[in-house]
Amino acid sequence: MSLALAVAKNRLFNLKRDRAAFVLAFVLPVAFFTIFAAIFSGSGRSATNRIPVAVVDEDGSATSRRFVAGLEGEAGLDARTAPAAKKGAPQPPAYTAATAEQAVRAGDLSVALIIPKGFGEHPMAFAGGAASDSGRSTLRVLADSADPVASQVLQGLLQRVAMTSLPGAMAREGMAEVDRWSGGLTPEQKARMDDVLRAIDAPRPPGQPDPPRRATSAGSGLVAVDVKDVVGQAKRNPLVTFYAAGLGVMFLLFSATGAGGALIEEAESGTLDRILSTRVSMVTLLLGKLVYLAAVGVVQLTLMFVWGWLVFGLELVPHLAGFALMTVATALASSAFGLMLASVCRTRMQLVAVANLAILLMSAIGGSFYPRYLMSEKLQRFGLLTINAWAIDGFQKIFWRDEPVWSVWPQFLVLVAASAVFVLIARRVARKWELA
Amino acid sequence: MPAAPLPLEIRELSKSFAGRRALDGVTLSLSPGEILGLLGPNGAGKTTLVRSVAGRVRPDGGTLRIFGMEPFRDEARSARGWVPQEIALYPLLSPVENLWTFGRYQGLSGAALEAGIRKSLDWIGLADRAHEKTEKLSGGMKRRLNIAAGTIHGPRVLLLDEPTVGVDPQSRERIYAMIGELKAAGVSLLYTTHYMEEAERLCDRIAIIDHGRIIESGTKDDLVRKTVGGRQTLIVEAASALPAALAAELSRRGGQVEGAIVRMPVASAGDEVRGVLDRFHGANVPVLNLTLKSPTLEQVFLQLTGRELRE
Numbered sequence: 001m002s003l004a005l006a007v008a009k010n011r012l013f014n015l016k017r018d019r020a021a022f023v024l025a026f027v028l029p030v031a032f033f034t035i036f037a038a039i040f041s042g043s044g045r046s047a048t049n050r051i052p053v054a055v056v057d058e059d060g061s062a063t064s065r066r067f068v069a070g071l072e073g074e075a076g077l078d079a080r081t082a083p084a085a086k087k088g089a090p091q092p093p094a095y096t097a098a099t100a101e102q103a104v105r106a107g108d109l110s111v112a113l114i115i116p117k118g119f120g121e122h123p124m125a126f127a128g129g130a131a132s133d134s135g136r137s138t139l140r141v142l143a144d145s146a147d148p149v150a151s152q153v154l155q156g157l158l159q160r161v162a163m164t165s166l167p168g169a170m171a172r173e174g175m176a177e178v179d180r181w182s183g184g185l186t187p188e189q190k191a192r193m194d195d196v197l198r199a200i201d202a203p204r205p206p207g208q209p210d211p212p213r214r215a216t217s218a219g220s221g222l223v224a225v226d227v228k229d230v231v232g233q234a235k236r237n238p239l240v241t242f243y244a245a246g247l248g249v250m251f252l253l254f255s256a257t258g259a260g261g262a263l264i265e266e267a268e269s270g271t272l273d274r275i276l277s278t279r280v281s282m283v284t285l286l287l288g289k290l291v292y293l294a295a296v297g298v299v300q301l302t303l304m305f306v307w308g309w310l311v312f313g314l315e316l317v318p319h320l321a322g323f324a325l326m327t328v329a330t331a332l333a334s335s336a337f338g339l340m341l342a343s344v345c346r347t348r349m350q351l352v353a354v355a356n357l358a359i360l361l362m363s364a365i366g367g368s369f370y371p372r373y374l375m376s377e378k379l380q381r382f383g384l385l386t387i388n389a390w391a392i393d394g395f396q397k398i399f400w401r402d403e404p405v406w407s408v409w410p411q412f413l414v415l416v417a418a419s420a421v422f423v424l425i426a427r428r429v430a431r432k433w434e435l436a
Numbered sequence: 437m438p439a440a441p442l443p444l445e446i447r448e449l450s451k452s453f454a455g456r457r458a459l460d461g462v463t464l465s466l467s468p469g470e471i472l473g474l475l476g477p478n479g480a481g482k483t484t485l486v487r488s489v490a491g492r493v494r495p496d497g498g499t500l501r502i503f504g505m506e507p508f509r510d511e512a513r514s515a516r517g518w519v520p521q522e523i524a525l526y527p528l529l530s531p532v533e534n535l536w537t538f539g540r541y542q543g544l545s546g547a548a549l550e551a552g553i554r555k556s557l558d559w560i561g562l563a564d565r566a567h568e569k570t571e572k573l574s575g576g577m578k579r580r581l582n583i584a585a586g587t588i589h590g591p592r593v594l595l596l597d598e599p600t601v602g603v604d605p606q607s608r609e610r611i612y613a614m615i616g617e618l619k620a621a622g623v624s625l626l627y628t629t630h631y632m633e634e635a636e637r638l639c640d641r642i643a644i645i646d647h648g649r650i651i652e653s654g655t656k657d658d659l660v661r662k663t664v665g666g667r668q669t670l671i672v673e674a675a676s677a678l679p680a681a682l683a684a685e686l687s688r689r690g691g692q693v694e695g696a697i698v699r700m701p702v703a704s705a706g707d708e709v710r711g712v713l714d715r716f717h718g719a720n721v722p723v724l725n726l727t728l729k730s731p732t733l734e735q736v737f738l739q740l741t742g743r744e745l746r747e
Binding site for chain 2: 435
């Protein structure tokens with residue numbers, strides 16, 4: 001037993017000396033717990049993470065305006081009637097049905113709501129009421145099926161907002177039902193009822209609080225809602241595109257970093273010294289390694305997408321040009337990142353620890369595990385610091401939103417620029433292996 | 437007509453690392469087809485000097501020329517070969533792939549590269565294992581491949597840094613033979629080693645470096661003459677401890693007596709040896725062994741540096 005303890009103690013000595021193992025054992029798990037806790041606690045559509053929705057009021061009636069105001073006051077929604085103004089730029093015009101649909105298609109928002117003309121005249125109907133489907137206006141929801149949660153939540157909240165913001169319309173509808181089923185109101189009763197309804201609809205004087213609103217179950221729905229998937233409606237499997245890109249990028253980063261580690265092995269074995277005494281300079285060496293790593297990355301991503309095409313019906317063939325563009329940029333950026341990490345680290349073990357930490361962190365906040373559009377806006381912005389986010393965004397544009405090839409120019413440029421920065425850092429850091 | 441530039445010419449080379457002087461005015465040269473042994477205790481500056489010639493260290497001062505060229509020029513890189521002490525090869529690659537890599541890195545291509553690989557494999561006796569993983573080869577085979585990777589491009593100056601470390605005597609002989617062939621082909625070699633017998637056997641000249649300076653250089657005989665002198669040592673082992681009178685007389689004549697063993701410096705082997713043996717005979721002390729030793733490089737080294745070579 002005492003010898004077994006001696007063996008254990010020997011391992012402890014090693015752990016104390018091996019900082020990389022120490023990081024892997026203790027720092028990485030805590031770091032990951034923190035990252036995932038931050039991602040998931042900041043999502044799930046909590047009050048701090050409202051669903052952005054473009055609202056188009058085509059009706060423009062008092063009722064529809066009250067409904068829009070109700071939507072704007074709803075805690076679960078971030079209702080926008082116009083795109084957010086960029087700093088220093090004038091306020092863009094209000095959404096129209098076309099621009100709202102475009103915004104959903106472009107992925108700026110997951111849902112848009114169109115309040116059609118005539119909504120104010122007959123906004124709702126009680127479920128089962130005879131008037132329910134006779135002339136009731138139907139709200140149109142335009143959705144991105146990649147985010148099914150957003151349209152589901154919006155549909156529920158529309159019912160709640162209808163109840164809380166349109167009490168007059170509700171009462172009117174109720175009276176119509178009473179009139180219908182009670183054998184008819186007398187003219188006096190109708191006149192009194194109209195006075196009450198006018199009072200309900202009248203704007204409240206400033207300072208006077210609204211009467212307490214209580215959400216009740218809307219049953220099968222007060223307001224009629226028609227949901228139309230404007231993105232991905234024809235896709236067989238929405239998550240395949242996401243995971244092909246998300247996991248593809250993550251594994252590319254892992255393999256590029258692993259292969260980049262050959263540089264450290266060459267340095268440790270003395271081979272790098274020998275190479276640099278030949279006609280090969282450090283710049284040539286790094287460029288050669290980058291070409292190799294990027295080529296392997298292109299093959300890896302191609303394999304992944306071809307597999308997705310053959311087995312999961314990913315639409316590869318119609319998107320070949322966009323795929324090629326994004327694949328080259330992604331492979332290049334991942335390779336340059338791997339090369340940079342390998343140059344920065346002194347030992348293979350150190351590289352393993354740093355790479356695991358960096359890549360899993362980038363993959364988590366960059367959306368390789370969990371779509372970024374489901375994260376809080378703050379985390380989404382933070383995610384833009386990662387290769388994963390730009391690569392996934394580009395692939396999603398091509399494969400999910402069916403956008404034209406040229407539309408990925410921001411993603412392509414960012415990835416290529418990031419590659420250049422990574423290579424320059426690698427070159428700078430690799431000086432430690434150059435002339436003494 | 438100006439004299440052709442020497443394969444290697446170093447003048448007043450100096451280099452410091454973090455204030456510590458690794459090279460302090462090294463001057464030496466290498467003639468065509470010559471093997472120059474570089475000996476020195478650990479930390480004397482050998483590695484810095486070799487790495488400077490290999491183009492891996494930029495000196496602070498002095499000049500270093502390979503056939504009259506700066507060591508960083510491509511022509512100098514082609515003229516120079518370096519066999520580092522480490523097995524600086526790719527263990528997962530085969531000998532052919534390793535040779536292809538370093539041949540290509542030295543600027544060979546096409547038929548010249550193919551020919552270089554074939555010639556190298558034959559030269560190191562690995563043609564039949566050309567496609568196995570290098571990590572599967574024996575220590576001696578890896579050493580030979582390490583040499584071939586540094587010579588595939590046909591350098592005219594070769595730096596050999598302890599090429600026989602950790603190899604068995606048979607492989608060592610084979611490496612010696614390879615070095616002999618390089619010399620015969622006119623290659624100039626700068627050879628570092630910790631083995632004195634190796635330096636004595638292979639090197640035309642020897643330079644001893646200590647504290648960043650070449651403290652002595654020349655042929656082995658030159659060094660011996662300059663340091664320990666030309667006298668040989670006669671070692672006589674008697675059957676029993678020497679009588680006091682004989683021990684005292686031999687000590688007076690410069691001998692060192694330890695029990696039954698006497699070490700005597702002798703200038704001329706014949707007469708002096710006979711004289712010593714006569715004294716043993718006269719004292720009636722039987723002699724068991726008689727050895728006449730010439731001065732060794734080890735003695736030269738010890739005298740010059742005050743340290744053993746392996747310190």
